Amino acid sequence: ELKVEQNPLFLSMQEGKNYTIYCNYSTTSDRLYWYRQDPGKSLESLFVLLSNGAVKQEGRLMASLDTKARLSTLHITAAVHDLSATYFCAASRGSGGSNYKLTFGKGTLLTVNP
């Protein structure tokens, strides 16, 4: 059974600081996703990581994937208040046509303080 663990679960940051959210998964997975959820809102896709060593960046967020270590990271650079949200990682089980099944981490609640 695929398990996904995120840490930390709660993160309070000062504006302008850098930090990293970690996502570990227990068994082989061929896809790793990062989502953002604002309170009471939907999940918004941030990144899809498809291969070992994949790195993607969007604004102040950068995600990477190390399939050998079964680890993905979401790095936040020079945080701003607008980044306050809950961030989820999700890994897919199966391969080929059966890789639809996502297992989500519990989420990291990020609060960026002025």
Add this chain to the structure above:
Amino acid sequence: DAGVIQSPRHEVTEMGQEVTLRCKPISGHNSLFWYRQTMMRGLELLIYFNNNVPIDDSGMPEDRFSAKMPNASFSTLKIQPSEPRDSAVYFCASSFSTTEQGSNQPQHFGDGTRLSIL
């Protein structure tokens, strides 16, 4: 482009009543997912349809839950009879995938239905 559309946004009903949640996936997407989100259990996949056919319903909690996808642009999740423990946010998501390669795209989520069973 319109995203995944869910209705209603909020539903409050009494225990024992039938509840029907509705979803319109993104046009062109052939995969549809129903999820449930609670504080205790996080996000759980309930059922997955591909090309309107239920592929995996192993996450459906019990016989009180049923889901249908009569065509490519509409799906329902029904709970009958509803119980207080069914209270949660229910999300519908869609994506495009192929049999051979699955999907390299993210699943796109609707705004969810916040369900409260009294």
